[in-house]
Amino acid sequence: MKLAVVGGGSTYTPELIDGFARLRDTLPVTELVLIDPAADRLELVGGLARRIFAKQGHPGTITTTSDLDAGVTGADAVLLQLRVGGQAARRQDETWPLECGCVGQETTGAGGLAKALRTVPVVLDIAGRVRRTSPDAWIIDFTNPVGIVTRALLQAGHKAVGLCNVAIGFQRKFAKLLDVAPAEVHLDHVGLNHLTWELGVRLGGPAGEDLLPRLIAEHGDAIAADLHMPRAVVDRLGVVPSYYLRYFYQHDEVVRELGSKPSRAAEVAAMEKELLALYGDPALDEKPELLAGRGGAFYSEAAVDLASSLLGGGGSGVQVVNTYNNGTLPFLPDDAVIETQARVDASGATPLAVPALDPMYAGLVSHVTAYENLALEAALHGGRERVFKALLAHPLVGQFEYAEALTDKLLAHNREHLAWA
Amino acid sequence: MKLAVVGGGSTYTPELIDGFARLRDTLPVTELVLIDPAADRLELVGGLARRIFAKQGHPGTITTTSDLDAGVTGADAVLLQLRVGGQAARRQDETWPLECGCVGQETTGAGGLAKALRTVPVVLDIAGRVRRTSPDAWIIDFTNPVGIVTRALLQAGHKAVGLCNVAIGFQRKFAKLLDVAPAEVHLDHVGLNHLTWELGVRLGGPAGEDLLPRLIAEHGDAIAADLHMPRAVVDRLGVVPSYYLRYFYQHDEVVRELGSKPSRAAEVAAMEKELLALYGDPALDEKPELLAGRGGAFYSEAAVDLASSLLGGGGSGVQVVNTYNNGTLPFLPDDAVIETQARVDASGATPLAVPALDPMYAGLVSHVTAYENLALEAALHGGRERVFKALLAHPLVGQFEYAEALTDKLLAHNREHLAWA
């Protein structure tokens, strides 16, 4: 079984490698290719990756390459974890929207649109090369904004599933609070990527008892603290929103916070520098402590589970992923991409039925879906007008003057990444 | 043919009477009952109404009463134009939301929710009395928020149609600009009450040539000026939004404007005082000039047309009204109430097919529909929690802290009008 990781030179990769090593029974990888245009970085990361495999006695080989076509050839699955423009572009995404009082964030709002515009063409190019070299390979997309990118892939006919770590994070958190095994926890996780609510937390499976009311009653403070939202939010809603709902439920407060502190990109960039220095140490043969602060907890577990289900291995077969709606949320078009519990097997992902979504959430989901639709149009076809339309359609923008100004700022800060601009 | 007007003591009534007088060929009313609990005011208005009929040689009789049941008995149609709490309540609706930076308006946002909460139970009570006394009567609802009130009526099984003057205003305006008869102008008017866009302006009927691009090119300045929006909005969208879209497209600017000037309610209250003084003059036998500034242009024409179509008279048979969606906008539930061109006859209103609504608008329409759904729940069943949910679901509120604060303010200012509060 051969896996390729596009963006394999990421400082995050050792986390993924550690997961592959620990979970080799679930996903028996024989060959792992790390692909990245940044050769120097790739060498540092690849070296550590090999030492981790060696220390844990994993028999698979790890190779590195900057040649995408060569790297993906013959792969059974290709993981996408790239970042077009790197942390520098992210820092921009997090900053310029604040100039007109709008949230600056890498996946939500105007910053998220910028990321989508930069990313979709690159991902589609990669996917095209994968299709040419390894027509049967599955594409597993971690690359943000996962919802829009996955829709771009599916719409272009690729074998793709989108993956995010929000759901698995909740699963592990709730399992710990309930003192049960993570696999016992089934989430009624509904919405769009980064716009989801846990409507139920069931023991054993979709038909299990819903423990969410008990969880909130007994552990509401801990849950709310993780979300950086007041306890009252969780109590009043009676469901658990994803952390990203802060950008909606507390928009103005978040804007003030973001305007008052260094960008997350600046923090991550500093951390990456430190991590790369550590990776260069030939004595290091496990993921360093520091990596925990880098974000992306449990991504490797989620990736292993998903890949093994898709490739006929020992995966759980049920997982929260991003895929076509196909009637799951009746108020959305079939070809919208949603994030929800799905049955996953060699034929791909099929959403499970979910509880009805309260209008309190469904209205917002419809609104953001319309934005994502327009964002994808802009990413595929370019043009100032399409960017403007997507921004006006975003519930966090919505005002004419802001949409105009944000369009100009987006273009001014992203010209080098947008072929059409 | 007997018509009853609930809220007949409104200073606006002479406008309606003038329309009935001018258009008696279309709608041959024989008996008109003005119903209002405010007997003094009713007397002033009723007197002028009779003098207007007399001067124009209308043979029908006009009676006044504060007894609702008596007044509506035997009516063929009942027009609802009431305002629970009067201008005083409206002034509140326009003011307290500003305290937390949200728009204060009688139909949009938190103020509109307050109005819905006050109004729906009163209207349903009246409709129940109409059904008991005149089971075949049509209810024509002018009472705001028309969308929510109409949905309440339809959901309770009443024979009702909702009516607003935004569409007829555009029709008349565009006819003038195009130098054609108003009846020649067919609007592709799509959305929800006070949340509509003119997607096309067709000559002669639904299949006529679309003159909207020409209208915008040649008269964009005049159109934008009427909307109090910059010309660029109309040019960029290529469609004409209703004036109420300002509360969305220019929300923050409108909040600043509203915070800087007297409320519209205060202006109207002053005007009403003046109007009533005029009405008391027995020499006055036509609607005074001043009434033009009161708002509600062309309401009487729209009402006459609608009533005559419903009652088998000489109405146009095609009119913009509020009624069940029933698949017209495919992304909304069938039982959402939309505002659009409809065929109107003795069986009621049936929406005509409309062009597809761009996601740039459809997302917002879905979001507001979800709010209206929750607003109606709150109006029907009461409770702080339902009010909070509706506010959190509103795209112009959406933030937890504001939803909480606005809920408290709404309740504090409306306790006397809310049985459950």
Add this chain to the structure above:
Amino acid sequence: MKLAVVGGGSTYTPELIDGFARLRDTLPVTELVLIDPAADRLELVGGLARRIFAKQGHPGTITTTSDLDAGVTGADAVLLQLRVGGQAARRQDETWPLECGCVGQETTGAGGLAKALRTVPVVLDIAGRVRRTSPDAWIIDFTNPVGIVTRALLQAGHKAVGLCNVAIGFQRKFAKLLDVAPAEVHLDHVGLNHLTWELGVRLGGPAGEDLLPRLIAEHGDAIAADLHMPRAVVDRLGVVPSYYLRYFYQHDEVVRELGSKPSRAAEVAAMEKELLALYGDPALDEKPELLAGRGGAFYSEAAVDLASSLLGGGGSGVQVVNTYNNGTLPFLPDDAVIETQARVDASGATPLAVPALDPMYAGLVSHVTAYENLALEAALHGGRERVFKALLAHPLVGQFEYAEALTDKLLAHNREHLAWA
């Protein structure tokens, strides 16, 4: 020794009476007159006042009257604690400025100007009557805004001193934290009423050791919590600002807070209702617990100390009061009224020398002094233009559009209290 209390029907009065009773050695009052136009209320308060004196064995008499001239005749000192327009006017002051994003507060910003405009003419009328009936009487002004009201009194040639409880509150608080007697604590308290900083906390007197650095280091959390400001504010400034500096240092956050909760006036009004019910109980002969939440802690101690110093009794002779600057703060005009430690005796109050005020504070003090100057002009001479000028000059307003809007709102909400409007 005869004392008169104008506004004696306040629910706060039992606090004052309790102080007079406890501190009768310092201030041997023989006759106390409570004066208030609200006769019913005065009766309730007066009854309890007499029972408190009786229980504590105070030999003085307490009388009540609604006749101001009669009440003040022969008084040695007259205490002013009135509130023109009551809690209803205060509720307005706290609310309408929020409509354009400005702080709504009873003494700071536009609400404070409204209070000044309502209050100054009433206080000057009372002072004139005092001068006619008791030319030697001292006027002790508690009535807010104390700085502007005191300046009005002094400028009109009255024997007046302004008093606020912020300083004595700090003195008691710091004494407790330092575990010394309050009289041991000398404050370098500098600025204007409700715009002060404790620059030093000295043991024993003006030349004593400055314990403020130690206080902040050891008790910074407790001090900051009392101020409702983050600990960082106290640490970074190295001095202790008055609670009212929140309206400057955290203006936007306070506006959001105020927009999200019931007004303080509404809370106080509810409490007053409860208190009056308690006062009516003939068995009650001490100030009830509930009174502690009413605000005004230590006012009675401060008043007794000040009155006894002015009247040649056993007062401390040194106290924080409001009086003419006379060069104390060299960057302000001599006839500005400042709040600072002063020597107080039968000739009145004379400020003690204070440490130089850092430009970080002095600039703001100059700015607010200019505002107070214009506010007093507006209070004395009326006119929309003077109101506008004062608002434009206020550092928390300062913008043309806001000054215009706030002027209109101030006038609209205060017409009944402003003879000239």
Add this chain to the structure above:
Amino acid sequence: MKLAVVGGGSTYTPELIDGFARLRDTLPVTELVLIDPAADRLELVGGLARRIFAKQGHPGTITTTSDLDAGVTGADAVLLQLRVGGQAARRQDETWPLECGCVGQETTGAGGLAKALRTVPVVLDIAGRVRRTSPDAWIIDFTNPVGIVTRALLQAGHKAVGLCNVAIGFQRKFAKLLDVAPAEVHLDHVGLNHLTWELGVRLGGPAGEDLLPRLIAEHGDAIAADLHMPRAVVDRLGVVPSYYLRYFYQHDEVVRELGSKPSRAAEVAAMEKELLALYGDPALDEKPELLAGRGGAFYSEAAVDLASSLLGGGGSGVQVVNTYNNGTLPFLPDDAVIETQARVDASGATPLAVPALDPMYAGLVSHVTAYENLALEAALHGGRERVFKALLAHPLVGQFEYAEALTDKLLAHNREHLAWA
């Protein structure tokens, strides 16, 4: 007579040269040295300068050098027109303050502080070199923020006068409106650099008739349009504020504007590129049209007038400059630097008496003076704490959270220019 221009490679220099050529009777320069570290740019600008002199028959020589000491040696006057960090630094100054809702501008607010911090040490170093090489030379400072920079120079004992073109711009504008010669127009120009009001416009001199009321009545629209403020501002104040008062009187509106359009620095940078291309054309021998849009109108006339007065030539002897207050504004310290009409001769600048400044303006002037005091401390001595203090003291910042955030942003964007950071 030898003059040196530090920053002589500025694209603005041809304007200055054109003035020197036209006004050679007033200021008979024999040698002009353009000094700039950017040798390439200096060559382009110097070439055009020589061609302008040649075409207009000016007999003086123009030399260029990047060696400051050599260039200033023997100079009678040194003009400072440098920009530390260039347009790139300016673009930062105009942008990052917007991220927390504060005005971003090159001389006002947090951006102006950044410029002061970068500039003061450089200017003091240059002034020290001037003093060593040409102890009698006058320093004429155009470099912004002129008020703070001039105070730094004077405080260090240099022979310096600060100059800005706001006053001469008003003089020329008013002269045109009144149809008189500019020299006939005497301004009662009072305040601090970029914080001034024209309190009077007198014909013939300080004692002439005040024509300001007539100017406003007859030309208020034109005057207000130049200021980009509503006519009402001019009418209501009855005086003419400088354009920079917009940042105070319309702060929030300006922030929105700035957040919605490209920075002024970006515009100027584009224009400079174009200008330099033009300057390279050996056929060009006059200042090009395009230079008019660069800003700085009438600077050359003001500079010639000032230099000739200081050097005993034919200057007017009375001019608006920046110099020590020395009691002119009685509410400011003597060593504050103000901007006002002054008598200028070989002994330097001595302010003329000015009308009293209304508290409506004086409060703000005091506040900004306190800020400038702290800004200079920060520029001279460095340190995060001093930056924070200056920001907290600025009337457009004033809030703790913003002062903290802006301090961090200022430092993050200016580290390369601040030796101590």
